[in-house]
Structure formats: C-alpha cells, structure tokens
Amino acid sequence: AYRMLDKRFTNTSRLMVSSKVWQKTIPTNNCDVLLTFPAKTEDSTLMWLLARLKWRVPEVVVNVRHHSSSGIYGFYMTASYENLLKGADDLAIQKPLKSEYGGGLKEFTFEDQECFAGVEDEKMFLTSQERQSIVHYMINNLRAEEGEELGKLKFLEGQPIVPLLESKNIISQVFPLHNSTDLETLNKTWVQAFDKTQPLDSICEYFGVKIAMYFAYLGHYTISLVFPTVLGILLWILQGNQGFDDFSFVLFAVVNVMWATLFLEHWKRTSAELAYKWGTLDKKDELLEDPRPLFKGDLVKNPVTDQTCFEYPAWKRNLFRYLVTVPVIFICLLVVFVVMLLIFQLQEWINALVLAGRIPGFIKFLPKIMLALSIGVLDDIYKKIAYWLNDQENYRLENTYETSLIIKLVLFQFVNSFLSLFYIAFYLQDMSRLRDQLAAIFITRQIVGNLKEVFMPYFIWKFRLFKVGYKMAGEMSPGSIAREFKEMTEPTKEKVEADSPLLAQKSRTGGFKLLLQYTDTWEDYMEMVIQFGYVTLFSSAFPLAALCAFINNIIEIRSDAFKLCFHHQRPFGKRVGSIGIWQDVMEAMGIIAVIVNCALVGTSGIVPRVAPDMSSSTTILMIIVIEHVILLLKFILANAIPDVPEWVATEKAKLEFKRRTALKVCLSLFFVALADFSKCKN
C-alpha cells in the first residue's frame, strides 16, 4: 500500500508539471478568455449558457473542454479578427495612425481601419491583452431577455448574464490566459533584471494600463526616496550632541513635508505623461462609460445614448451613505480605536508590573499577542462590513465603486497602522520609544510582509496542487489512474490538433484553478501608502525610515512582478488615466504629515531646550503659526506646478483641435461628394 501511495504522489508531481506547462502553452491565438465552472456542474447549465452565447453573441467563438479527473468544464473563448477589430472600435482603443495620416494615437475606428499602422498583421496589431479585453467585453454583453431564468435564478431584462452567474458561483471564474512567450520576455527584462529600469511599455502591453501604472508609481516613488534616504543617513551618521539632534529633527520635519509635496506633484506630471503615452489621458465622460455588471437599478432609457439601461437614483445612494455607511464605519473605527487603546493601556500596566518584578517577564508578550489577534479578527470583520456596505451603495461605475471601497479600507488601515505610533508620540511623549517602534515596524511589517507576499502564494499553490493530486489518487482505482494519466499527458501531443475543438474537448484544463486570482492593485497600493505615511509622518523621529523603505521597495518591485507573472492568474487589463484615489490619499497623508511633524516638534521638547524662557502658550502659538505657514506654502507650491506637463497639454489640445475640425472637414467632403453625385446623375 505504501508503494501504491508513493506512486500516486509521483503521478501528482507529474500532474504538477503538466499543469504548469498547460498554464503557459495554450496558444493565445486560439483562446483569449477562459470561463470555468465548478466541479459537478450539470450539463443543462452548460448547454443553457452555451446556447445563449452562440445565439446572442455570435462573434464569440466558444470551445468547450472537460477535465474528467476534476470534473471541471471550461469554455475557451476567442473571436475572429474582424470581430475583434469591431470590438476595438466599440471600446475606443487607441492605436497609432500610419505616418501618412499624421501619426499619433487615435481611437480605432473600424471604417477607417486602413489608416492605422500595422492593421494588416492579424497576430501583432492587437496585443493579447487588448484581445482579451475585447472578448471579455463581448461576453459581458450577453444580456438576459425578459423573464429568462436558470434554475431558481431569475434575470431582469438587460442584465448581463455572465457576471451575475459568476457572483452566484454558477460560473467559478472568467479569466484571460497567460502567454508564455511574453512572460518569458518579461521575466528576463523585468522580474530578474534588478539592474535595469522597468520595461513599463511592455508591462502595459501585457498587463494593461492599471497595473503598469502601479509599477510606474512604485518605481517613481522608490527613486524619489533616494533624497530622504541620503539625508537620513547623513543625519544619522552626524548625530551626537543634543543641539545638532534638535536641529536635524526640525530640519528633517520640514524637508520631509516639502519632499512629499514635490514628490506628489512630480508624480502627477509623470502619470499624465504615461497616461498620454498609453492613450488613457483623454477619458470618456463618466456617463458614457459602461456600468459595472453588478450594478442594479430600474430600467430606463439612457438620456445620453438613448439605449435602455439601468438607473439608480443618486438620492437613494446618498441616503444610504449618510444614514448607514457613515455611522457604521464611524462605530467600527471607534471600536478598533478603543480596543487598541485598551490593549496599549494593558501593556503599560503589565510593563510596570514586570519592571517591579511582581509578575514574570514573558507576560509582557501577552498584550502584543492580544493586539495581533484582535487586529486580525477586527480586520476580517471590518473588511466584510466594508464590502457589504459598498455593494449596498450600488455604484454605477467600477471606478467609483473601487474609490469608495478604498476610502473605507484606508480609514481602517490608518487607525490600525498609526494609532500605536500616535499613542507613543503624543500620549506617552517618548521619542526614543517612538524610534524603536518605527524600526521594529519597518523590519517586521515590511520585510516579513514582502516575504509573505511571495512565499505564501507559492505554498498555497503547492498545497492546492498536492490536494488535487491526493484527492485524485484517493478517489480513483489503479485502472482509472492509468487512464487519467494518459489524459493528463495527452495535451502535449494534442497541441498540434488544437484547432479541432471536438478532438480536444476532453482535455486541456488542469492548471487554471491552481493559480491564485489577482485581487486588483489595491492591496499593493495600500502597503505603499501606509509606508509613505511612516516615512512622511514620523521619519523626523527615525531618520533611517526612508532607507528602510527604499531597500524594501527595491525588493517589492521585483517580488510584486514575480507574484504577478508566476503566482497569479493573468488579470484583465484595465484602462485608467491615473492612480486615481491613491493620489488623493497620499495628498491627505501629506497634509497630515505637516500637522504631525509640527506636533512632534512641539512634544519633542526642542523648543524649551532652545528657548527656555518661552511660555508654553507662546510655544504652542508659535508652532501653530508655523504649521499654517507650511500648509500655505504647500498649497502654493502644489498650485504653482502644473499638473500636466506642457508638451502633454499641447498634444491634448492638438487632438481636441483635430476632433473639432475633422467633423467640419468631413461635412464639407460629404457635401462635395453629394454635389458631384447629383451632377453625375443629371
């Protein structure tokens, strides 16, 4: 029996290899988007969906395949080149014009396709990411008819079917497939190329603008950190006598705040340049954007496009927001606040007892463990509440939905991350402890977090593979294993025959469940924003903070890249014009930094040391005046620097000018043609 089990494990490890191979080798020109069902989905469900796909979105080509061991069905979907081009027109994807038509990016139009550079090359014109977005868009366009139902699930007229089935777990996932050639290039030029700048354009091409924007931001932020890093190291080396330390404390506070402002302004400009280059700066009006698939509302005629669509009155959303969301979030934050404060108090009390020798030393760790546990639990609960509230608010656009969710999550993370530091800095007013705490945070939170991000998914993935293999080994008789085996190894041979869907129908699944789903960029951003907070808010107390952040980020860039390329499913490319709400969050952080740094100077005892005769009211008043002056300077600085570089503004104006004149030119051409036509007729 032992040998049998051993053999089964060997099989499993082979499966592991083959699934990994599979994940990468499915040729992109054959399948753009994969839709999978849970195991044991009934055939009728499959047929129901398949029929609707074939009838209502005939432009999508569906190949059904089955993995008999896991019982998972998959729809492999793609579309013809012509239909993809039409989709590119619908999605207004920007493509370069041929040089004889003036060059530059322009929204792709199917009618004028011959004006676009490279349109003849079916394989290269649209990137794999663009193809996937188009197919995804087509699939989401499969809408229910009146009174339609699947089992107990009833659809409203016009509701998108696939996203709804996905939210009800009738479809387990819809995701695009990785492309192994592109991945290999990215691996060489990006993941493992520590010494080179990031190939942002390739990242954008493969993962879409949103993810490329995140990595651009990460790179920009890391480079910007060089300045406070160098200054921090200098001040750290030179520290010694009290006078110099006081001076460096104030200097660092002021420099930090100004650095944050300049960094954010510079990033805004860089982001505008990138968005222009990637064709997303000039966004559609919000009312013209497609709503989130899960957006609910009454069916009305869209006042803009005259198509029927859902509408949800703003007052309902606002009512919910101000009467439910705001109080609930406030109470939640209050609970977190109180729980954390109580544990801090407990810690102080126990520390005092330990110091007095009345209880053993190890009890000191009890509150720490309590804190870690309670934060973990509270975080889970809070996240559930936040998601639920956000769903109830029923935002029309993906973008506003995400913004609103991020604001909720940021509030929690802010309390969670900074409360202990505020407690030490302003309640205990213990600067050296603040420094120790910051150092500890940077070492644990940042480095451990980084390792976790890379290795945890790796282990989870291994574990899942192991589970699949074990389950398979347990459920199947030796004979079936052999058959299964044949099936598992077949695909490598079938690659040649991949074009005949019927032949390949019963294979070619495997890996798609094994990679983790990528939950969008916001967790990565959150980490960076909190880190940005540590650096700007408290680094006057701990000048090496920027250095720690800098080292962390150099690793972070590559580990995030590695994670995205090899441990997660490929995400759908999203088109964004900026990093959105994160810019605002960081700007808010910049303002808080001014207040906190001034308060730190106030509590640090520097003023009494420098000017012992000053009364405490005068000291406070002086610091307040300085705070207001710095805020004013910050404001003037932010306004004096244009958000969009001049050359981008010029390019935008050009585009606008072209669009405005194009219509006039076109109209006169039309009239000329008409005149010729009538002349010719007579």
Added chain:
Amino acid sequence: AYRMLDKRFTNTSRLMVSSKVWQKTIPTNNCDVLLTFPAKTEDSTLMWLLARLKWRVPEVVVNVRHHSSSGIYGFYMTASYENLLKGADDLAIQKPLKSEYGGGLKEFTFEDQECFAGVEDEKMFLTSQERQSIVHYMINNLRAEEGEELGKLKFLEGQPIVPLLESKNIISQVFPLHNSTDLETLNKTWVQAFDKTQPLDSICEYFGVKIAMYFAYLGHYTISLVFPTVLGILLWILQGNQGFDDFSFVLFAVVNVMWATLFLEHWKRTSAELAYKWGTLDKKDELLEDPRPLFKGDLVKNPVTDQTCFEYPAWKRNLFRYLVTVPVIFICLLVVFVVMLLIFQLQEWINALVLAGRIPGFIKFLPKIMLALSIGVLDDIYKKIAYWLNDQENYRLENTYETSLIIKLVLFQFVNSFLSLFYIAFYLQDMSRLRDQLAAIFITRQIVGNLKEVFMPYFIWKFRLFKVGYKMAGEMSPGSIAREFKEMTEPTKEKVEADSPLLAQKSRTGGFKLLLQYTDTWEDYMEMVIQFGYVTLFSSAFPLAALCAFINNIIEIRSDAFKLCFHHQRPFGKRVGSIGIWQDVMEAMGIIAVIVNCALVGTSGIVPRVAPDMSSSTTILMIIVIEHVILLLKFILANAIPDVPEWVATEKAKLEFKRRTALKVCLSLFFVALADFSKCKN
C-alpha cells in the same frame, strides 16, 4: 459779454442733450463697433488704417465720419449678414438647433446654417452683442505684414494692428454702441424693477456672459445673505446677559463658516447651470484660444493648428514671476503693512494723550486723515506697479492675464481692508471696539461707496460735457457757433440717410467720448469679495454685518445696473464659464474665516468665563483641534457636494456623445455617397 457766455452755456446744454440722444439712436444694424481717433489725427493715419481694413479684412464695412467741432474722426463698422454668420462659426458661438435636428445648443457652423433655429431672420438671429463680438474679432484679425510701419511705429509680422494702435493712443477707443430699444427694456425690467428677480437672460443677451454672470452672482449672494441676516437680527435682539452673548458668539462663528462653505458650493452649481444655459460651460482648450492682442513673443508655428503665431517660453515668465514679481509684491505689501501699523500706533498714542488732556481733542483725527491719505497714495502706486508687473509677465490669454492681475490687487485690498480689524481684534483684543469699527466700516465704506459709484460718474460726465461746451464756446467765433450748432442738430434729420456713408460722413460723432469706459467687472467683484470677507471673518463680533451687507447689496444691484446702462460705454461681451478666480478668492476667504473665527473665540475671553480652571495652553490646544476639525468638515462638505448639477452633467455627456458619434456617422455617410458616386460614374 455775460449774455454771450450765457448763450454759450445754453448751447452747451443743448449739445448735452443731443449727444445723449446720439449715444442711443445710432441704429445697430448700421453700426456695430465704433473706432475713434484723438482730435487732430492726421488724415494720412486714417487713410493708412482704412486702406488696410478694406484690403485685409474686406468683410468689415467701414463708414468714416467726422465731427468737425471736436475734430474727432470715427470709423463706424459693421459686416454683412453672411460674413457675420461666418464669424459666428469662427468664434464657435453656440446657437439653438431647430427642433427637428434635436434642439439644444450647438456651436454654429456656417455649412449647416439651415439646421439652426431662426437663422432666416437677419435682424434677430444674432443678438447685437454677438454681432459686436464678431465685428470686434474681425477687426482684431487685421494683422501687420512684414516690415510694415506707421510713422515711427514698426510692426512685427502677424501683430494685430488695431489693439497695438489703441495701446499707443493712435486710436483712442474701440467700443460697441448701446442700443436704445434694448436699453429701455432693460431699464424697465431690471434697473428700476426693484421688486422683480433680475432678467439674467436679457442681461446676458445684451451685455454678454461675463457681466450677466456678475449680476447672477450678486443676486445669488444677496439672497444667500438672508440666512445670516435673520440669525444676526435674532441674536442681536436676544442679546443681554453674558452667558447668552458668549453662546451666540460661538454659534455665529460656527454658523458663519458653514454658511460660507454651503453658499460657495451652491453658487458653483448655479454658475455651472447658467454657463450651460448660456453655452459657455464646455470651453475650448486653452491652447486653442486666441492670444491677447498685446501678447508678445517669437513667431513660431502653432503646434496645434499649424498656423504661425507668437510664442513666449514659460520659463521666462516664471523666472520673472519668481525673481521680480514675488519679491516686489512682497516688499510693497510689507510697506503698506508697516505704514498702517505705524499710523495705528500713532493713533493709540494720541488717543492716550487726548484722554490725559495733554493735547486738544481734534488732533485725534490727524492719524485718521493720514491713514486715508497714505492708503490713497499707496493704492495708486501699488496699482501702477501691479499693472506694470502683469504686463511684463506677458500672459498669452486674456483670462490668465486677468487672473494674475486680480491676485495681485486682492492681496493689497486684503491688507488694506482687514489690517485695522486684525489689529483691533488680535493686538488690542478689544471686542467692543471691533464691533464699533465694523459698524463704521459698513456705514462709510459700503454706503458712501455706493453713492460714489453712481454719482461720481454722473458728475464726471456732466463736468466733461461742460468742458467740451466751454472749450467750444471759447474757441469759436459767434458765426462758427451757429454753424457748429447746425451740425450738432443735423444728425436727427440725417438718421434717414444713414445708409449713405458719404453724406453722413461729417457728422454723427459727439457723444462717444462722453460716456466713461467700463473697466471690466473686477472692481465690482472686489467690492463684493471684501464685503464677503467682513461678513464671514468678523460677523461673530458684529452680528448685524450680514444685515448691512444685505441692504447694501439690494441697492448695489440696481446702482451697478444703472451705472452700466447709462453712465458707461457698452462693453464688449465676453464669454466665460464661471466667475473664475473670484471663486477661488472667496474660497480662500472661507478658509481664513475658519482660522479668524477660531482665533476670535480664543481672544474673546469666552473660554476662561465658561471654564475658569482651564490652563491657557489647554485652551489654545482645544481651539486648534476644533479649528482643524472644522477645516476637515468644510473640506468633506465641499467634496461631497458635486460642483456640477446632475442634469447639467447629463447634458454635457449628451453633447460629448453626439460629437463623438457625429464624426463616425458623417464618415459612413461620406463613404455611402462616394460609393453611389462611383457606381453612378460606371
């Protein structure tokens, strides 16, 4: 001799009447824009300009007329209906579409003129204000050729000739003429209609969007003042015991700040609605706008439109701005600050001496007179410096030029208007004196200012007429007076023959020099913004401030209207999308209001009365925390209210959608026509 003089004066008064008649009776369909030269301009200059006008802007019809008594020549300019329509296309004036084409406003296009409602009616389709803007635009388009010169004045290639001549005083004025019928209607429905709401649409039609926007703002602000007025009266009536007064002080401080925020947000929305209605919400890109005529720079190809135009590098402007403007303005403000403070100190010193009986009482007024004189002198000097600096900064757009100038002037007015109050409130910390001072300011500054605004121009006008008459009477022999007289009274007869320029050439001037030039809306706005400052900054000390402001504004609306209709030349209509920089100035005022009100609560001695045990540091800290919380609330409030009402956003999106689809539709129509054509050919 006495009788002779008397007779001459009688003549003069007749002239007055006739000039007034003239001002109004020149028919608009005959003359849109009047261009006048200084007396004794040489004929060669006239011919030089006339020739260039006729050759280079043939669309402008010029009638030359001469007023022999004053020696003033005038060019009366208009254009044919067809050319006006072409100009409306160039200026992208928004006009309503016929209902069969979907209705709504659209930029006028000459090719599709038949799609616009009322285009058949030559007299009514374009308003007199639009005609004038178009003719003005045509005149400004008269550009110099290479090496051209007039006397000593040399032109650069492409420089607009008329504005340059105007700035060199070779042309004295270019201005549109009033229309007496429209003015009469406006007088009935607006100037004298105290009981009705302002006819904003008619104002917009007659004076253009910019002036209509000012009056809309003024009306909106006045109505908004009702709330603090009522609250102020209530608190004023109920005042009595110290406890209630303290309560009402704090209440009024908080309410004021919140009221200011809500008022500004509401105005932003109202302004967006009006701008939408008047077709200016959707503005052209800045780079597509025409530069100011006086903008200088190197001739380059415009990167956007590919036409040659001037360019002035931004770094040059910024260099000047940061190295010259900022320090100069700072020094100027410092001088004003120091001078005022010194006079305040002197006042205190003299007051003390008078109180001690050591010098006579009337000397108390000496510092007051000094203050008034020095402010007057400083104001004049500062204005000259500000204008000079602003001209040197050489802004490309009228809009940015004005914004930059206003910021400079606001800074001075802020110091000038509020320093004495700050001095009393925070240096002397005398609340009852602050109240007296505020009351005095409202009575003198507001009411006297109002009277001045109406009666001063009236007297200046009378005086000028008198001067003209006197000069005429003095210079001319009795015989020439009679001849002159004949000429002066002729025009009334000539009205019928107005169409024959040669016949009417030697008459029809007269009044055009006598009305004051309207120097744009900024003086009126300045007054309102300073008043808004008094109300929001200090009215917790003087609750009746809002009442005073309210009464003042009710008069202000009508007196401004009167001034504009009857004492000033008609200004060219300007198209703006909002009140521009004034919104920002008032928002800055709103933030300052929070700080000042918190500081007032701090210095008023309320906290020690309510909580006598609180230490002064704790009091300050508490107030600071409250200040920050209020600022946060204000910020959240301003962000939670959308700046553009939903229906306007929808309409804008519709327009955008139409523009985006129109091109596609047009292209396919063109291709269909082309296909038909080729079919037909074969």
